[in-house]
Amino acid sequence: MTRLTALLLLCCGQALACEGVSFDNVWIREPPPGNGPVAAYLTVKNAGTEMAVLKDWQGEAFAHVMLHATKRVDDRVQMLNQPELAVPAGASVVLAPGGMHLMLMKANAPVVAGKHYGLSVSCNGASTPFDATVRREEAPTP
Amino acid sequence: MARTSTFYVYTVQQSLTGRRKDAVPHALGRRLSAYNSIMSDTAPSSSFKASIALIAFVALSVGLITAVLRTADAPAIQGLLWPDPPQISAFSLASDKGRISDDTLKGRWTLLFFGFTHCPDVCPSTLATLKQVAARLAENKTFADHGQVLFVSVDPARDTSTALAEYVHYFDPHFLAATGTEAELNALTGPLGVIHARVPTGDGEYSIDHTASIFLVDPQLRVLGKFGLPHDAATISAGFSAISDFGRAHP
Numbered sequence: 510m511t512r513l514t515a516l517l518l519l520c521c522g523q524a525l526a527c528e529g530v531s532f533d534n535v536w537i538r539e540p541p542p543g544n545g546p547v548a549a550y551l552t553v554k555n556a557g558t559e560m561a562v563l564k565d566w567q568g569e570a571f572a573h574v575m576l577h578a579t580k581r582v583d584d585r586v587q588m589l590n591q592p593e594l595a596v597p598a599g600a601s602v603v604l605a606p607g608g609m610h611l612m613l614m615k616a617n618a619p620v621v622a623g624k625h626y627g628l629s630v631s632c633n634g635a636s637t638p639f640d641a642t643v644r645r646e647e648a649p650t651p
Numbered sequence: 652m653a654r655t656s657t658f659y660v661y662t663v664q665q666s667l668t669g670r671r672k673d674a675v676p677h678a679l680g681r682r683l684s685a686y687n688s689i690m691s692d693t694a695p696s697s698s699f700k701a702s703i704a705l706i707a708f709v710a711l712s713v714g715l716i717t718a719v720l721r722t723a724d725a726p727a728i729q730g731l732l733w734p735d736p737p738q739i740s741a742f743s744l745a746s747d748k749g750r751i752s753d754d755t756l757k758g759r760w761t762l763l764f765f766g767f768t769h770c771p772d773v774c775p776s777t778l779a780t781l782k783q784v785a786a787r788l789a790e791n792k793t794f795a796d797h798g799q800v801l802f803v804s805v806d807p808a809r810d811t812s813t814a815l816a817e818y819v820h821y822f823d824p825h826f827l828a829a830t831g832t833e834a835e836l837n838a839l840t841g842p843l844g845v846i847h848a849r850v851p852t853g854d855g856e857y858s859i860d861h862t863a864s865i866f867l868v869d870p871q872l873r874v875l876g877k878f879g880l881p882h883d884a885a886t887i888s889a890g891f892s893a894i895s896d897f898g899r900a901h902p
Contacts, residue, residue: 577772584879585861588860
């Protein structure tokens with residue numbers, strides 16, 4: 510009984526901790542041939558009332574996942590690992606080409622357009638799953 | 652002509668030292684004094700002084716006009732590197748089709764980009780943009796007849812020639828790709844001021860900070876254009892047309 514209460518508390522406490530946080534427009538860029546990292550993009554929206562701290566990104570078909578920010582210094586680009594992403598209450602963070610992106614490392618099979626993948630992230634301590642679809646991205650036509 | 656230059660030197664000499672000509676102790680001064688005495692038996696006349704002033708004025712004007720013309724010569728073309736464009740020097744890199752060298756660039760208009768295949772965000776975006784640039788320039792005779800796109804990997808440890816070729820051909824089968832040892836790469840990146848440096852990503856792997864500009868190299872290996880971030884197909888294709896026209900008019 511005590512154990513059940515503890516489990517319930519754990520479960521609901523976690524659910525509340527990440528309430529109002531959604532993952533939209535999730536997509537994976539179909540990579541060129543090779544076993545290099547694959548980029549995933551999404552929008553994290555925090556409609557809750559508390560800061561959402563995201564870390565420990567994972568993907569079922571990938572050895573590991575990292576969040577990178579792209580920093581431009583003059584005409585150079587640098588990738589900066591982001592161990593944590595804090596999304597304030599009421600705010601959205603967009604991960605998009607040329608900016609922040611998830612690095613999906615070492616896929617267990619070729620990543621091709623149309624495939625679906627399950628990803629997850631720890632949101633204020635609660636493991637939160639979301640789905641992503643692979644698509645072939647052409648550069649935006651200006 | 653010799654007379655003019657002597658007068659010019661003389662004027663500079665006097666203004667620099669603040670000495671009178673007959674007080675200049677060294678050989679040049681003595682020669683000038685002798686020259687002056689040939690030109691005029693008496694002390695410097697006012698017409699002599701006027702000549703010096705006039706010649707100095709003309710020399711200065713010519714210099715100014717040349718400078719103004721030189722500046723006016725560089726029109727407002729986005730991405731144009733003019734005057735004094737950098738020059739590609741001898742280099743040789745490995746590709747799936749054999750060596751790619753300065754010879755490969757001679758006689759061609761080359762869009763040149765540096766990157767690496769373990770770069771999931773910027774490099775695929777840029778290659779996708781270059782694919783669009785090539786499509787937009789299909790009607791441009793210079794590009795259609797003499798254009799090429801070259802992707803150079805600055806990550807020879809992970810990018811083999813074959814893997815590189817597969818990577819770029821995903822975007823366009825006509826794109827060239829090459830890499831080489833650090834020294835071979837530096838022969839190409841040095842004159843362009845392209846920087847590339849390994850940075851650990853914390854998982855035992857590394858990323859490479861690198862210059863992400865696209866360069867336009869003309870058939871004489873002059874680097875006439877440079878397109879910075881963000882890369883945009885319309886800007887780059889328009890830049891290619893304008894810069895290649897300009898380059899042909901300024902051989």
